[in-house]
Amino acid sequence: MAFQEHEKNKTTSSEEVVSPNTPSAMHTSPIDLGHIEVLQILNEHGEVDGGLEPDFSDEKLLGVYRSMVLARAFDKRMMTMQRQGRMGTFAPNIGQEACIVGQVTSLTKDDWFSPSYRSFGAQIMRGWSMEHLMRLWAGFHDGFPPPKDVNDLPFSIVIGSHVLPAVGIGMGMNYKKKKDCVLVNYGDGASSQGAVSEALNFAAVYKAPVVFICENNGWAISTPAKKQSGNEIIATHGIAHGIPSIRVDGNDILAMMCATKEATDRARNGDGPTLVEAITYRMSLHTTADDPTVYRNEDEVKAWESRCPIKRFETYLTNKGILDADSIEETVASCDEKVIQARDVFYAMPPADPTEIFDHIYNSIPEELQKQKEEYLKRLHQKGVDE
Amino acid sequence: MSKLTMVEAVNLALSQEMERDENVCMLGEDIGVNGGVFRATKDLQKKYGDDRVMDTQLAECGIVGTAIGMAVYGIRPVVEIQFSGFTMQAFDQIEQNMARLRNRTRGKYNIPIVLRTPFGGGIRAVEHHSESREAYWAHTPGLKVVIPSSPRNARALLAASIREDDPIIFYEPKALYRAFREDVPDEPEIMEIGKAEIVRGGKDITLISYGAMMRPCKEAVNDLADDHGIDVELIDLLTISPMDTDTLAASVQKTGRCIIVHEGQRTCGVASEIIARLNEVVFEFLEAPIKRITGFDIPFPYFQVEEHFLPESEEIILAIKDTIDWK
Known part of the structure; x- marks a missing residue:
């Protein structure tokens, strides 16, 4: 479907590359990348492209809708809690819910997901409880490990450093002859990291079953995406490494679901990696420690308001006759309620255990570390922390 | 019992560990067809196949980073970095993930990687081929650092390192690779890590x-x-x-x-x-x-x-x- 169409375009694009051995190569204009189209099924008015409309069940569509609303509700609550001083620094996802939720809709339990820090909407879908994610952002050690039966990596704070391990998991799937796949999410800023280029390279050479989602939200803190590369179309990074790559409207949930479905199918069929560049926009702050008015124009943000991923999906579902004003209200209210419940569970959870910070560095604690632990316990005792 | 050089003893340990456990694999530059620039992995690809002895691209960070993912997935990668000076290219992955993923996941994921690399001077090599930066790795919580000094202890310590569940920097003194021979038992032998x-x-x-x-x-x-x-x-x-x-x-x-x-x-x-x-x-x-x-x-x-x-x-x-x- 849409993806194959895109593949054809890609071939056309590569035919235009002039061999550097021809004398005229240096004088050739840059390749025209303008025709690498962006896959869009649902436009910003919620109108569907009938030729591309996927055949997902009503139940699946409504479930995905609910996940997007929940991601936004979680986001809002976390912002409130942070401003109340009851949460650590937090990276909101508002405006990116289609991209974040859509990318994991075709993953199974045996597949792996390697999130970045703004992926909590996807993490919730993968089985992370919201109170667990609250622990994570509130600075508890037990918040970071993925839940017991969830095949995810924890996210890495050093931008892009999780992408190579994700590819390694894909290589491991090939090694163990499994038919699963791994999906890794990173941003436009991370696309500049050398380690991310190496990851694309390894995935391509070893035909690792990896889906790369480059969530291009326009900004890496204060640096606009166009400054991350001499060529602002990040999908071309995949093409350069021999990886089929596609650009997708990241605020179009149907496009996200379709593109990642095809990419995961390709991976499971042994056809190797795919790169999906999802074009979206960071409507809010980088994190709660950030003030974007310093570096970006509010007009730009306003222009993206009309492209809200949740609004347009609501229009589509309403036109489809499976959603109406009442059920929208009910969904929003019940998601808010669920987040409140998670918040209350989180507030009732035990305080951090300061004694366990030495216990997971090695499989068994070396003697010198044991001595340091005892010194630390003594310090806690002197401070009265252990009482 | 055979009289082996250190490089032959390293080869023996690798071969025996790959024989013992099919989850042991190797990644590195020129380690397969070429058998490694010091021939430490000679003939291992012939014996165990290119799925298990992987000639990688020239990208140390990529080698270590992907090995970390394989380790998370239950494989036991032995990585060869051609010279320890080139390990700096992989510093990011060693520090951010190899040494820390176990702690970050409170023990959910072990990272049983052995990063083998020849270190030290004395072989009349160009810049970056003679480094001894073991202090970096010893300074890094989560890593173990093992350095043999003879063919016999190289074999026994390498075998023990491959069986460990924690990540290990295994520094091979390249000046001793072919400096002398020593009796090495044919049967697998293990030495305890952490003992002088x-x-x-x-x-x-x-x-x-x-x-x-x-x-x-x-x-x-x-x-x-x-x-x-x-x-x-x-x-x-x-x-x-x-x-x-x-x-x-x-x-x-x-x-x-x-x-x-x-x-x-x-x-x-x-x-x-x-x-x-x-x-x-x-x-x-x-x-x-x-x-x-x-x-x-x-x-x-x-x-x-x-x-x-x-x-x-x-x-x-x-x-x-x-x-x-x-x-």
Whole structure:
């Protein structure tokens, strides 16, 4: 479907590359990348492209809708809690819910997901409880490990450093002859990291079953995406490494679901990696420690308001006759309620255990570390922390 | 029992561990068809296939980063970095993920990687081919650092490292790769990681070293015994981290004197840590200040002058005599 169409375009694009051995190569204009189209099924008015409309069940569509609303509700609550001083620094996802939720809709339990820090909407879908994610952002050690039966990596704070391990998991799937796949999410800023280029390279050479989602939200803190590369179309990074790559409207949930479905199918069929560049926009702050008015124009943000991923999906579902004003209200209210419940569970959870910070560095604690632990316990005792 | 060089012993350990456990695989540059630039992996790809002995792209960060993912997925990768100086390209992945993923996931994921890499000077190589930066890795929580000094202990420590569930930096002293042969049992043999070895018992002074520096230390010990009647206790550290403080302390408690020798730069080097620990536990037994003979705080020099940078037995003999005579 849409993806194959895109593949054809890609071939056309590569035919235009002039061999550097021809004398005229240096004088050739840059390749025209303008025709690498962006896959869009649902436009910003919620109108569907009938030729591309996927055949997902009503139940699946409504479930995905609910996940997007929940991601936004979680986001809002976390912002409130942070401003109340009851949460650590937090990276909101508002405006990116289609991209974040859509990318994991075709993953199974045996597949792996390697999130970045703004992926909590996807993490919730993968089985992370919201109170667990609250622990994570509130600075508890037990918040970071993925839940017991969830095949995810924890996210890495050093931008892009999780992408190579994700590819390694894909290589491991090939090694163990499994038919699963791994999906890794990173941003436009991370696309500049050398380690991310190496990851694309390894995935391509070893035909690792990896889906790369480059969530291009326009900004890496204060640096606009166009400054991350001499060529602002990040999908071309995949093409350069021999990886089929596609650009997708990241605020179009149907496009996200379709593109990642095809990419995961390709991976499971042994056809190797795919790169999906999802074009979206960071409507809010980088994190709660950030003030974007310093570096970006509010007009730009306003222009993206009309492209809200949740609004347009609501229009589509309403036109489809499976959603109406009442059920929208009910969904929003019940998601808010669920987040409140998670918040209350989180507030009732035990305080951090300061004694366990030495216990997971090695499989068994070396003697010198044991001595340091005892010194630390003594310090806690002197401070009265252990009482 | 066969008489093997260290590089042959490394090859034997790798082969036997791959035979024993099908989850053991290898990644590195030129390790397959070519058998590695030092031939440490000679014929292993022929024997175990290119799925298990993987010739990778020229990208150290990529090699280590993907090996970490494989380890998370239950595979036990043995990575070869061609020269330890090139490990810096992978510093990011070693520090951010290899050393920390276990802690970050509170033990959910183990990272059983062995990163093998030849280190040290003395082979007349170009820049970046002679580094001894073991202190970096010893400074990094979550890693273990193992350094053999002979064919037999190289085989036994490498086999033990591959069976460990924690990530290990396995520094192979390349100057010793083909320096001498030693009897190595044909059957698999394991040595405990984290234990220093008293190579020679003595009562007058403790001499601590590891890796290729064990050779000049042994020469010095023999000369001192033969020509000066000084009875040196020689300790081979074998594991830099976690360090076997007890063995070192017991020896210095007995001898009251200590010299430490390593190729790596002095400031914040392994010797600094040993001195600090001895100071904590056997201060009252010391008869003289502890001396260190180390590389200088400069980048490893180009090879026309490298022999002047590397500690030799003459310096060790002088330092020991000075320490014995100290008042």
